[in-house]
Amino acid sequence: MVKTLLEVFNEVKYPVVGHGKRNVQVLKDTFDHLSGDIDSDIYGTGKVIEDFQAKIAAYLGKPSAVFFPSGTMAQQIALRQWCDEKGSRKVAYHPLCHLEIHEQDGLRELHHLEPVLLADKDRLITLEDVRQMDDDVACLLLELPQREIGGQLPAFEELEAIAAYCRDKGIKLHLDGARLYEILPYYGKSAAEVCSLFDSVYVSFYKGIGGIAGAILAGEEAFTKQSKIWKRRHGGDLISLYPYIINADQAFDERLSKMEHYYEAAVELAEMYNNCGGLTTRPVVPVSNMFHVHADMPKETFEKVLIDVYEETGIGLTGNVREAGQGSYYEVSLGDRYEGIPKDLLKQAFVRLQAKMNDK
């Protein structure tokens, strides 16, 4: 039987993207050297959860933070709270926002909110889009970087202008910061400096940070206190979240200082792609550890090309290709693995990739 791209990718010697395999070893590495005497958190209380919440709140420059099992839960709750406060059902976000395309419409089905979609699918939300928005919108959600268009960012000055406009109009600004750490090297700002523009902030621990799962929602005390009630309602106030928390805490300490390397790796790798005829990256020059690779050939053809390259060189560039109009694309997200890739071999892989592309 012919192997799929994912199967071949999972067997290569040098996978280029990500931190490593998502397996039980990640958990073992966290807990093997820990004392068994550490008490579990209990329904959102206890040292293990409270210390971590305080640590991340301080890092984000917010008064308070709450750990959630998922960002889906944290963000729906944030938007619901801002809507309840304003007495409006309207929130605004990008057409490719996580809430719009990955959450089975939870925001509508559970919270009965009415999203207003800003901007076109294939570009960032601009100050101009925000200015044309109705004033009865309770909250504007910005995702930095905008993942589904390759991880793009507005200029920091535009972000400041959007924040000033929203403050002036009494519209709350919420940050989908699933990949917040990853954009700090490009902006040259601290997390707290970016977050100071936002009323509420969500961050994730299993993207660039590489943890098992989990999220933080941060903001003012009154806001996060209320979010704990909603967390209970959603069924997210588990008796024990420590398997995620302790792992997230370690992964945060381990990888936060590496975000600059991941970013530089993305810039370097994107250049190799763009030098390869028939391929372009989006953005052309990455502003975080991620970008998209677009090919002007159908998914099936592109997969065959990639499989050949992986089998010839042992280099694995991606496990998943998706359709995009007449062509195809995939997401690249760089982490710990990149620095272990022999550069000569990587260059050779791109030479082979170019040759295979020319053959098609």
Next chain:
Amino acid sequence: MVKTLLEVFNEVKYPVVGHGKRNVQVLKDTFDHLSGDIDSDIYGTGKVIEDFQAKIAAYLGKPSAVFFPSGTMAQQIALRQWCDEKGSRKVAYHPLCHLEIHEQDGLRELHHLEPVLLADKDRLITLEDVRQMDDDVACLLLELPQREIGGQLPAFEELEAIAAYCRDKGIKLHLDGARLYEILPYYGKSAAEVCSLFDSVYVSFYKGIGGIAGAILAGEEAFTKQSKIWKRRHGGDLISLYPYIINADQAFDERLSKMEHYYEAAVELAEMYNNCGGLTTRPVVPVSNMFHVHADMPKETFEKVLIDVYEETGIGLTGNVREAGQGSYYEVSLGDRYEGIPKDLLKQAFVRLQAKMNDK
């Protein structure tokens, strides 16, 4: 500073209730001997979650099962689905149902359902209560055993009659089986025999089973398939739930056969309480591993009595006493710890308890 009851309880040599401490050791015991190569589940897919779901579905005698991070999430979703199917907003349950008193009104706030409370707070729901219920109720939830009144059970024949009535009236029957395993020795039935009376079933893995967290919702294929969509909406479809699943699987295998011992321990211990003047248990003869202990003295007085007994004997009976009218009470739930308690010392503790009670 004077120690609290909980502090003294946490330091005794012989805690009588529960399985053990809720600490990191529970996780270490699960994962220390496992291979790191086991792949994580990914958003509800993968061998680790699918195998466990199939195993528990078979145990419950249902076609399909879905793992959830919490019972709060699983049960709200079950009731929502039955309501949507019938086109009704009404569900019926006991006034002390978990959804009514422990979930911050999630069922109303998220799902806009309208609970109908059956029976008085201090007794079980009877067939007569069910007969008087409106036919437009979409689903009746029964909790077996009824935890908040000490863990009481209807006769199995009455349960069968309630199930037959609901089937006849087109009212779905949902089982809150957080403590299902614990009642099987008393009923003398298999889990599948009990579950055959219900259209949907929730079971927990951190009560009698002693796992870290997690729940299963089981029923027909179409029902559980839909529940995965709601799980995503609730923010419960985590990228990785394996820390809970693998632990729950081991705890299930380890403790399922011990439920009879836990039940016998409860019967034995309740008798000791009832022989102690001023104390009564509810129910008088337990029907599971749990019961409540009621004292005819105020909480503070009772706590002082208990602290004295713990300090004199090293036996710890409970860490928490609650107010109940003029008197006080606590919940007892028996597990692994009970068989390690020297019987002589336990009897001595009850002699001391009787003496202290008489002094007050």
